[in-house]
Amino acid sequence: MKKQIPLIITFIAGMVMILQFFIPHRPFSDLQQLFNTWFLIITVFAMILGLGNLFKVHTKRLQRRPKGWWYSIVLLAGFAIMFIVGMIWGPARGTPFDYLFWNVHLPMSSMMFALLAFFVASASYRAFRARTPEATLLLVSAILVMIGRVPLGNYIWDKLPLIGDWIMSYPNMAGQRAIMIGIALGIVSTSLRIILGIERTYLSGK
């Protein structure tokens, strides 16, 4: 029973969602709305569980004091401050939460991402080598797209943006379509395996 009940629930939920797609009328449309609402509620609880887990992991780190344990203080303090401020004043414009978002979170988060420019430049200098014909092809396409996508490309030669657009619209699109179709087929087959109870690893991890 421990496994059969979840399997039955999965089968019913899966079949209802498939049927409502092809028959968007009552009772399936009502069931879809009901399941959507349940999903949204469960998602919120999943977020609460995630936050609780984060809190637990870092509280344990403070107790055990491994290397770099003080970063957990920063995390927990940030977590507590944003949580308390958000709960008291809410997220509207002009509130302390909004102030912290624009003046603390935003510059720090932007700074972390901006560092990527330096690492990308350094990594491309070190790793982007024409070692094989395939790598050379990739290198040439990457350079043409990179230069064709910025105004500098047009300034150097007005045909460069056209070459970049051609690479994006033909070879890129063909590759992307192949990947998308592959992913979609994989999703369909995995979903069917789960709905029909063939794939059961989500129940016990075995």
Add this chain to the structure above:
Amino acid sequence: MNIVDHLEKLDRRIIFLLVLLAVIIPLLLPIGFEIKVSEPVQKFYEAIEALPPGSKVLISSEYDPATMPEVYPMNQALAQHCFKKDLRIIGMGLWPQGIPLNQASMEQAAEEYGKEYGVDYVNLGYKAGGIVVISAAAENMPNTFPLDYAGRPIEEFEIMEGIRNFDNIDLIVSLSAGDPGVRHWVMIAQGRYGKKVAGGVTAVSAPAFYPYLNAGQLEGLMGGMKGAAEYETLLEASGTASRGMDAQSIAHGLIIFLILFANLFYLLGKRRKK
């Protein structure tokens, strides 16, 4: 170690310094490269232009401060365009951090064009659940978003009068930096409900959306800071994206130069070893 090996393994601090200069100098001393508008951005602009005054545009913000330099200028330009055309904006987001950014963009444009919150625009805020939120809102918007981002009931707002589901929305725009984002809006809002969807994405993810554009599932596409700069050019407004294009151009040029430079020394080293 000879000069070829030395240059092949150039100290990364020199590269960092070069990147810093490549970004800072054009920002301080703008070059003013001409920005040419690409077809996907032109289509996006035309999709907004085609809407009659009073139409409702849903702008969903799926980005965060990390991707702000690329996506925020799109949000700002789009809000300006909508208000310039007397369109109404319904904001929402599937990423929590996108909500204040969308709100700031709308407020900025509203101030410029004298628009009022609740009448000309509203922000429904964030709802956890990704693709299911889109599906739920498509069927019943007031049930999915009973409150705005600040916790006020949506019945208080004139703009929400008569809005039941996606049938009452004229165009959906997703500004996204990942998942959930444009892909999910296309899957549900366009694929299932036949709504017009346009997208704004980061430059790195733009190639993945060309199949949707080609298939007509996306009305238009803005990719990265360049896409935003092109949109600003169409609007004849100078925003942060247009100002950043010189820096991005020079930084791209520098990275290309570094790659070619490194490969030259790699090939020279390979020949010498033979």
